[in-house]
Amino acid sequence: MKYQAPANKQELMQRANTLTGTTVQQLANKMEVDVPESLVHAKGWFGNLLEQYLGAEAASAPEPDFINLGIELKTIPIAENGKPKESTYICVAQLEPAALSSWEDSLVKHKLTEVLWIPFEASKTIPVALRRIGSPILWKPDFEQERQLKNDWQELCDLIALGDVDKISSSMGTYLQMRPKAANASSLTIDKNQPGSNALTLPRGFYLRPSFTHSIISSN
């Protein structure tokens, strides 16, 4: 089962609000799918289920999930202490020289134009099916948040442009970090910023640190 795309923001929020306080099992029942015992082999399962229920359309394209609304959908796993349990994946880190200079034209900026966060319980002690879904949070980065993200993005992209992508560590970046994003550590992609031109490197992606997403969900 898959629902139609919402016509506007209000429709999207109404639909998201129907999930508040319900369990993963209840959503799975609506969608007529089984809940996996563990997420070890189903890491993106909940995110995909939510996309189906809310009518997201972008699928695997590098665009916001609700293209017509310019809104990205993100699930946010919450630990017992009320804080995000994981960092949030945003998008692939492009290595093409042309993608390294303009924050305004970047994938990160486009993905984070407006985000619908769906918090849910992610404690290992709670069976997946019984985890509860929280209130949706519609968020846009404010001036200060965007400034911080842009700073981190620019710093990381400058290193890539200099051919130093392999010197980038996950510990860099205050709110935005760059980490491996691949099938495994043997994956390779072309890095045209190297003098040799045909250099290969591990594919990476941009992620939001939990401290950043925590500030988002706690202020709403």
Added chain:
DNA sequence: GCGTGATCATAA
């Protein structure tokens, strides 16, 4: 392999 959806697992 690329880009999406993410969480896992272990070193620190």
Added chain:
DNA sequence: TTATGATCACGC
């Protein structure tokens, strides 16, 4: 306990 580095699944 936490964050880094690695990994799982899927469509194309």
